[in-house]
Every structure is written in structure tokens, then in C-alpha cells.
Amino acid sequence: MIGGLRTRLESLAHDLPQVAMAVVVISLGVALASGVLLANRSLRERFDGSVEALAGVADLQITAVSGGTFDAAILDAIRAVPGVKAAAPLLLAPAFTRHGGEVTRLRVVGVDLLDDATVRVYRGPGGGAALEDPLLFLSQQDSVLIPRALATRLGVPEDGAFAVETALGSRRLVARGLLDDSGVALAENLLVMDLFAAQEALGADGRASQIDVVATMPGAVDGLREALAGVLPSHLDVAPVAERRRELARAASAFQAMLDAIAAMGLVLAVLITGNRLATLYQGRLREMAVQRALGLPPGALVRGLVAESLLVSAGGVLIGLPVGVGVARLIVQPVADTMSLNLQQVVTASGVTVRPGPLLAAGAAGLLAGALAALLPALRVARAGIVTVLGAGPGRDAAPEGRVKRLGRVAAVAGALTLLVLQLATPTGGLAGLTMACVALAGALGVEPGLRWASRPLGSVLGPAARIGVEDQGRSPRRAVGAAIVLMTGVAVVIWIGSMARSFESYVVRNLMLDRESDLSVDSGFNDLTVGDDARIDGAMLQRLAQIPGVRAVGAGVNAVSLRPETGLVAADPIRFRDPAFGAWPLAEGAWPDALERVARGEALLADATLASRRALTVGTPVRITTPSGVLELPLAGITPTKFRSPAGDVMLSRAVYQRWWGDGTITQAFLVLEPGASARDVTEAIQGTLGREQRLRVLTRDELAGWYGAGVRRAFSFLDALAGLVLVVVTIGTGDALAASVLERTREIGALRALGLTRRDIAAQVVAQAVAIALVGIGLGLAVGHAMSFAFVEGLIPSLLGWRLELQASWQVAALAAVLGAAACLVGAALPAARASRMSAIAALRCE
């Protein structure tokens, strides 16, 4: 075994530069895969850990059906229900702190500290009591318990003060106790406050976000749930904690599946490039292997030996790739967390990456498998090569003519992909979309070889006689080039797919959100600048004062909320916003009532967005029932608007007067101002900031600034995809360079002959560049087609199925042009080295080459 290993290593050492390149490619694939997997798992662990740590030993969880907070006075009634061992209220709110120029997202949790230990675990340093002096803690309103790891990260010593931004403004808090890294401290970035202090700090007097219930008999949870449902008012919902966890896990899994797909794509690219590289390596050793076979080595043993060698190569790649992957994970974890927050509508924190063996093992194993897979095809090919042919005339470079089966396969793949795309257009579904994407990618890959053949003739005529030789040579037997063009096609398609997806989100979100936000100015909480959403509440009473500011013609407010029964987002707007076009438009799908907007403004009907209407099969006229704190609200559906992006489940739009009446909530999330003709937006902004803005932390934005802020939020959420697209382009550069280098190596003798027959060094370099141009044309052309087709299937089919949003594909020529330019640049950069190498080749040495 050792002898075998040594032989393999010696064999690889002879082709060190080529082996090194294969190692680099595998390591890049492994780095991409392990980086994404690590970031993904770290966030998921934190997310699950937070959910679990916060839930503690609770069996049931009581929350408001309409989302948000509810009156905590119900606690006594809950505790009185037989079978309830403990019931603990919890108030949750997002907050931020700044440390060393960085903004850290926090969650403020208000709990009844004297009682909460029955549900959740609080441990101080060394496992002791978290609070040495509970009385001091409770007597000071600014007291918080802080996990030790977080305190270290923020540089907050015990009893140290630090500033925290909440929706109501900046607060100074003091760390009066440190939590050991267990129990609730596992809920990442948590600040624990006394419930009453938190209620006061967050402006939620007497309110709770949830009540966690521990059953006396864990086996009788279903019965207890029924008993509690009997006691609770209709606007409160009780559900087993496990059910809530499952719902969250389902939502998180869908997002993670998308990231895993990107990681897998990195490995697929690695397989393609490494396969090409190994094929060249084995081709160069064909004669040696023919001799071995002539001396009695069976083909099976030859294949096994070559696969073993490739496993050694991939082991090297894995060893390098895994540490690089940890770096990649650290690089992308924050943007991924932002994207996850946006998709899940939950606070997902990203304080570093936990290096777990699972993702590393998975990426490592995938890297080894990729190496073995990459070696298999070239190994089988060289093992099948005729011994006499190889030992006689040397290996031929002529491609075997294409058989009927292969040709039919190509036609069938293209026909299948087109059929699926048409089906997708007619009935978009998640499963069909996945199949369509796979089929489109396959059809694109199979189209590369004929594409290179067809492109060679016209391209040869254009590029001049010397370059034409290279293009024709490649067109006749494009085996090497096919690999590079597939890699390029995949790269361009991925960039377009990623770009189109982000662009679709951005433009659709911005366009749809701005439809009814056409007013001159918007006023909302300054806290929104720090969050991924715009849901921070402000006092509704200020609307009258806003209306009195000189230059303001009309004011219309809105409030965004969620409802759990049914699961939907709520967009409540003042009647004037439905009536006065200066505030914006509410475009309605065909079939809406003619007086739909007036009926909604009067509080007699509501609107649903396309996502909700599609998910719940709602039609105009259907009564929609929503459980509110005041009972069940039932209003007919007057029309269907484009998707509003409040909830992945879809949104309902109704009059704010109805919302105020049924939800008993006078706060707002945004106020929109229409100015008098000739009034200056700047003057009005300054007037607001000078009065109200000073009292409450307000943000005043013009229409363009608001659109820009929404766009920036989406771009930030998708920024990690840019990093991935960059990595893909690096892989494309290497792939193209590798394929062309292999081609140069194969053509060494020909290049020598060409030089002897009068071609200049520049002519030889031009041939290699021309080959790169052909690869670029075909790869980019197919990449554009495949990328757009995949984007269409993904946006129309998979996003609604995975994330819930129903988007429209925004194909952007800028993204396509960028992908094409970057792809071409990657290709030409990749060609530079092989071209230089080919042109520097000594004609005499090349002619002597076997």
C-alpha cells in the first residue's frame, strides 16, 4: 500500500505544474462549498439555538394572532388554568449598539426575572447565579444581563455602561450581571432586562410579545392547549413550541436550500475544470500507459490507479480548500445573515463563524468525490485507447464523429428544456421549476460542442488567416474547449441568475412599495436606518402637527403589521391615500370592483396582494376573515394589487380607521406628506426635524431617497451573492486558462511545425486568443440564454415555492452586459498565460516533442 502510494506520488511529481493547478481548482471549489456551508450552518445553529434557548422548557407558547404585543394582564388567567405549571411573559424588541465603528444587532428581552427561571436557564460565570444582587438589579431601570461572550465582543465590563439604540431612541444600559455561555445566553446577541424596565424602555407598558407555558404533565400538552384556548380571547393564539420551531425551521430550510445549491454549483465547476486538467495529464502519459498495458496491466487496474492519483490530488485540494473556506465563511456570514433576516422577517445575528466538523467533512468529502468523478471519464478514455495505435503513430487528436444517439440526445435535451419552459410559463410550480432549471442547464451544456463547431467557420473568416487555424483546429475537435465553454456558460448563467434574482427583488420590491408612496415626503422612525425593514412604530398623534407645518397640503399615514390567523401581512392606510392620487396609486388586477378604492377607504372592503390571492385562491367578492384583538373582522375582497412584500404569505390592505378600531392601535409606521404647489421639500424637512424630529427620532425622506433606501436594503441583503459571483468568475478564469493551456500542450508539435513553416510568435498567440474568443462567444451566448431561462424558472417557480414571494422576472440588459463583459474578460485573462507560453515555445523543442 505504501509502495503504491509512493508510486502514485512519484508519478504525480513528474507533472507538478499540472497537478498544482488541479489542486488549486479543487481547493477553490472546496473553499466555496465549505465557506457557504459553514456560514449557512453557523447561522442556522444560532437561529435554532436562539429559538430553543428562548423557549427554554416551555411546552406551549401564547402569541397575538395579529402579531406584535398584547396585554400581559391575561397572565393571571393563564396561570389559573389547571395543568399549567408555570407561565412566563416575554417582551422582545430589536435594538442596536455601536462598538468600534461596527453596528451590532441586538435583541432586548424583557422577562420577569424572579420567576422566569422556571422556564429558561440563567447561569452566571462558572455556572453560578446570574444575579448576585437581584434587588439592586431590579431597582435600577437600566440594568441588563448580558452574555459574557457578547460583553467581551462589545468591550463591556461587568457594571459597565453602554449605549443601545431602540425604536424610542438611545438608552444607556448597565451590564449588572454576566451570563455564562449556556441557557438563554445561547440566544445570540441577547440583552436580558426586567420585564417592567423593558416595557418602560420600549414604550410597551403592560405588554408582552409572548407567554411561555410549562405544563405540569408534559404528556398532556394537547389537553392543556385546548384548555388554554378556552380561556384566551380570540386575538391570542396558543400553539406547541415544537410546532412554532417547525414553522421557523421550514422557512429557514427553504432559504438554506438555495445556499446549498450555490455551494453545489461551485463543486460542479471544480469537477468540470479538474476533469479537463486530469484529462490533459493522462493524455500526456498515454504512451507510458500503453506500454504498461502492453506489459500486462489490465485496464481496470489502470483506471483504479488513475482514480487513486486523483484522490491524492483532491486530498491536497481539500487540505488547502477547507481553511480557505473558513475565511470565505467569515467573509460572507454577515451579508448572508442580512439576507436571511429579510427572507425570514426575523432578527438573524452573525457574530462570527463556528467551525463545526460537519460542514467541513461534507465539503471535504464532496471535494474528494469531485476529484474521483473528474478522473473517472478521462481515466476510462485512456484505458480504452488502442495500445498498438498509441505505441505506433502516437495518440491521435481527431475527434470521433458524433453518433446518432449523441445527436438525438442533444436535440431531446433542447426540446425537453423548451417544453418545460413553456409549461412553466403556463403553470409555474416549484417542482417543475427545479426540473426546468436542471434541463435547461443540461441542454446548454450539450449545446456547447455543436456551438463551437458552428462558430469556428464564420469566426475564422473574421479573425484572419493565422487565428483561423486555431479556431478551425478547435472547431474540429473541441473536447478541451467544451469543458472551458461549459464552465464559462455556467459562470455567466450563475451571474445572470444571481443578478436577475437580486434585480427582480430590488426593482419589484421598490416599484411595488413605491406605487402607493408617491407623495413628496415620507416621515418614519430614524430607527429604520439600522434595520432591514421599515416597521418601527411612531406615535400617530403627531399627524396633526405634521399637517400644520407650513407648506404641507395633506398628510396620510400607514401602519404595517402582521396577522397570524390567517398568516398575512397587514398594510393599513389612511382613507386619503386611497382617494388622493397625489399619495400614489393602487393598481388593481382585472375584475376589481369599479369603486374598489372608495369602498376600501370607507372601511367597507379590503384589498389583497397577488401573493395572498394566489396562495389562498381568493377572488374579488370573497369575504376575507381576519382575527383581530377585538374579534373576527370580515370584509369582502374588492380588488387584487401587486405583491406588497410585508409577509411571504401575502398581504391585506385596508383602511387605517378599520385597523385602529379593530386592533386598538393608534401608532403608525410611516406618514406621507403632499406639499403645497411651490413649497420647498427642504424647508418642510427642516421644519419637521426642528420640531418633531427633535422630540422623536424621525427620519424625513423625499420620494427618491425613500426608493433609494428600499433599493439599498435589498442590495445589502443580496450582497453576499456578489461575492459568490466573483468567486465563480475566478473559477471561470482558471477553467478557461486551464483548457487553453491543455490545448497548447496537446498542440506542441503542431505549433513547432507552424513556426517552422513561417508563422510568427504573434500568430501563434493569436491562435490561442482566437480559441479563447470562440470559447467566449459560445460560452457567453449559451450562458445568457441558460441564465435567463434559469432565472425565469427560479423567479416564477422556485421563489414562490421556497420563500413565498410572487415576483416578476426583471431581465436586465445591464446585468447581461456585465456578465458578458466579465465572462469575456475572465476568458481572455485565462488565455493570456497559455498564449504567452505558446508563443514563447521553441520551434525545435516543439518539433521534437512526442
Place this chain on the structure above:
Amino acid sequence: MGAVVVLEEVGKTYGSGHAIVSALDGVGLAVPEGEFVSIVGPSGCGKSSVLNLVAGLDNPSHGRVLVEGRDLATMSERARSELRLRSIGFIFQSFNLLPRLTVERNVAWRLERIGLRRREVRTRTAAVLEQVGVAPTAWSRYPSELSGGEQQRVAAARAIAPEPRLLLADEPTGNLDSANGRMILDLLRRLNVERRTSIIMVTHDAFAATCGHRTIEMQDGRILRDVGSFAEGAPSLRLAVGAREFRQDRS
């Protein structure tokens, strides 16, 4: 009659220090226009080094190599390539046809590179292929679909297509059976007679060595013997066709 190729006291060494190997040592040679020179000698005697130096693929360590009166050492890389493209034809032992170009394209590309118009390229390609005896049915085939003799004839067509004044042949019959070998030698002779192309042929084949006007025997990087010369009017008559035509031409 001017010399197409002149080698003046040419030496070529490889390596450095103790590992220095002398491939050529003080070789002097002049090849007049229209002369067919055969260079013979054992392996490693420096035959191929002479060809490489004449083709401008390599530089002498000392001495001068002049082709068409121009010192190759003073020419740029690009100018030497241009010289090879227009004035020198090269025939290799292992043909070195481009395997993924058709027979026609293998010949045509040099003409295209020279800058001939498309129609002229087509006409001249057809003419040289006919001249070397490649049937039109084979023109659209690829090299792998041809016999060794056919491949070498295509290689010859490629070499003579730009109508070079000098043809270099490195063991042109080395990979061929005797019948095909004779056919190629006959072809070279005809080219020499019909076009007055100067030919320098390196060979191991004793029979082939006597086909030219002049035979140079080399050993250890030096010229051992130099027999016969075109100028002296003593052409070899070994090949019937070539000899007859040569006689006619001479008369």
C-alpha cells in the same frame, strides 16, 4: 549563379560548463540556386542542426548563416518568420500536418497568411495538390484519413504552395515504405527540375542520398565529404522521370 544558402564557419554548441556539447564545428557550405543537396551521416552528426540553422529556427554559436544573401543573425524573429513563410518550404519526417484541418486547408493557410486573395488561394491550392498527385476526392479529407504517402505529398504541397526558392526536407522518407519513399523522392526531384527550387534534404537512406546533385556526408558536427555539384553538371540520374525531365531542362 548566386548561392541561396551560405554557411560560413558555422559552429553550434549546446549546454554550458562541463556539460557543453558541440553539435556543429566549423561547417562551411554554399548551396547555389536550383541545387539539390543531400546531407547524410549517423544520428547526432549535426544534420538536423544544419537544417534548423538554415530555417532560422536556431542561431549559430559562431559563424554566419546567410539565406538569399541575408545574415539570419541580423534579422528579427518576425523577419525570419516572414522568410520561412515566403521563401522556405519545410518537409518533416512525420509530416506534421494539422490534424484538424482538411487537406485543402492544410495547404491553403500559408497562402492566406501571405495575403493572397481567396480566389487565388483556391486556384493555387488546387494546382499544387494536383501537381503532387493528391486526387481532388481527398481534398476535403482530414490527415488521419490518408495514407502515409498521401500525407507526405500533402506536406510537400504545403511546403511548395508559396513557391519558395528553398525547400528543406528532414528525413522525408523516414516514415514511409519504399514505394511511397520513392514517390516522394521523385516528387522532390520534379520540383527541383520544374521550379528550380533549391533543396536541402537530410536523410539516412543511402538510396535517397544519391538522388540529388550533391551529397554531403557529416560526422561529429563536421563535413566529412562533399561529393558532386550542380555547378559541375553532374546530376544524379537515379529517378527515371526526374532524370528525363532534368535532362530536357538542361538541354
